[in-house]
Amino acid sequence: DQARGLDAELRMALFEMTMDHPLSALDRLEWLRSSPTAVSGAVEPGMRAQEDLLFLLAESYYRLGMRESFRATAASLDSAAPTGRYASVIAAQRMLDAYSRGDYARVRSLATAKTAGDRSLISLVSGLAAVQSKDFAAAHAAFAQAQEAGGDFALYAQYMDALTTAASDSSKRASALANLQTLSENNRGAFAEQVRLSAAQTALGAGEYAAAASLADGVPQTSGAGAQALLTKAWALYRGGNAAGAA
Numbered sequence: 737d738q739a740r741g742l743d744a745e746l747r748m749a750l751f752e753m754t755m756d757h758p759l760s761a762l763d764r765l766e767w768l769r770s771s772p773t774a775v776s777g778a779v780e781p782g783m784r785a786q787e788d789l790l791f792l793l794a795e796s797y798y799r800l801g802m803r804e805s806f807r808a809t810a811a812s813l814d815s816a817a818p819t820g821r822y823a824s825v826i827a828a829q830r831m832l833d834a835y836s837r838g839d840y841a842r843v844r845s846l847a848t849a850k851t852a853g854d855r856s857l858i859s860l861v862s863g864l865a866a867v868q869s870k871d872f873a874a875a876h877a878a879f880a881q882a883q884e885a886g887g888d889f890a891l892y893a894q895y896m897d898a899l900t901t902a903a904s905d906s907s908k909r910a911s912a913l914a915n916l917q918t919l920s921e922n923n924r925g926a927f928a929e930q931v932r933l934s935a936a937q938t939a940l941g942a943g944e945y946a947a948a949a950s951l952a953d954g955v956p957q958t959s960g961a962g963a964q965a966l967l968t969k970a971w972a973l974y975r976g977g978n979a980a981g982a983a
Contacts, residue, residue, distance in 0.1 A: 742771065742785070749792050753799075762796040765789060787813065791822040798829055807831065828854055831861045840865040847878075856885035860893050869898070872904035895919060895929040895931055902938045917951070926960060933961040936968045945976030 745768050752761035766787060790813040797806035810826050817823065827846060834842040847862035863878030879900065882893035898919070902912035916935035920928045936951035949972040956966035974982035 738772070742768065742789075746788050746792065749796075753792065754797060757797045758799040761792065762800065764795060765793045767795065785822050787817045787822065790816060791826070794826060794829075798910045799834075803833055803837075824854065828861075830953065831858060835861055835865055838868075840868045844869075844874075854885075854887065854889075854894070856882045856887040856889040858895070859885060862898075863893065863896060867900055867903075872900055875900050875968050891919070891923065891927065895927075895934070899934060899938075902941070906942075909938060913938045913944075913947075920954075929955050929961045929965075931958045933965050933968065934967060936972070940968055940972050940975070943975075945972045948972035949976065 738777075745764060745881065747759040749764045749768070749931055752758070790809055794806055794809040794813055797803070797809060807830070810830055811827055811848045813820070813822065831843050831846045834846065839956035843865035844862055847858050847865075859878045859882035863875045863882065866872070876897060879893040879897035883890045883897075895916070895932035898912045898915040901907050901915075913935055916931055916938060920932040920935055923931065932951055932955050936948045936955070939945075939951055949969050952965040952969035952972065957963075957966065959965075973979075980982050
C-alpha cells in the first residue's frame with residue numbers, strides 16, 4: 737500500500753524533525769522523493785502527500801543551512817501548492833533567506849506578493865530591507881504594520897522604527913530618543929538592555945553627552961550589551977570634557 741507507506745514515512749520524518757534530528761529526516765525524505773507515489777503527486781484523503789513531502793524537505797534544508805537546496809525546494813512547493821497550507825511559513829522563511837543574502841529587492845517583492853501568514857514578521861523583515869535600501873518612508877510604513885499586527889515582533893518593530901527615525905532625520909533625534917527611553921523603561925531583560933544601549937548611542941550622536949553617559953550606565957556590565965555600553969559611556973565622557981573619567 738504505497739499511499740499508506742508514504743504517509744507513515746512522512747510522519748516518521750516529522751517526528752525526527754520535532755526531535756531536532758533534521759539530518760535523519762533529510763535522509764528519509766530524499767529517499768522518499770524518488771518514490772513513484774511521491775513523484776506522481778497522488779493524494780488520498782487523510783494521508784500525507786507530495787505537498788507535505790516538499791514542505792518537510794524544505795524545512796530540513798533550512799535547518800541544516802543548505803540554503804540553495806532550500807530555495808529550490810521552496811520554489812517547487814510554491815509551484816505545486818501556491819496557496820497551500822504551508823505557503824505562509826515558506827514565504828516568511830524565503831524572506832529571511834533573501835534578507836540574510838542582502839537581496840533586499842527580493843525581500844520586498846515577496847512581502848508584496850504574500851498576504852497570508854505572520855504579518856508581524858513579514859512586515860518587520862520588509863521594513864528592515866527598506867532601511868537597508870534607505871527607503872525610510874517605506875520602512876516606517878512597514879514597521880507600523882508590524883506593530884498593528886501585534887505578536888512577538890511588534891516590540892522589535894517599535895524599536896526599529898525609532899532607530900529609523902533617528903537615522904533618517906537628525907531633527908527628530910530628540911523624539912526618537914524619547915521613544916527609545918520609554919521602550920527601555922517599559923521592558924526587561926536583554927531586549928531592554930539593547931534598547932537602552934541604542935538610546936545612549938542616539939544621545940551621543942545628538943551631542944547630549946550627559947544623557948548618553950547616564951543611559952549607558954544603566955546597562956549592566958555583565959549583559960551582552962555591557963562592553964558596548966561602556967565604550968559608549970567612555971566616548972560620552974570624553975566628548976563632554978571628562979577625559980579622566982573616559983580613561
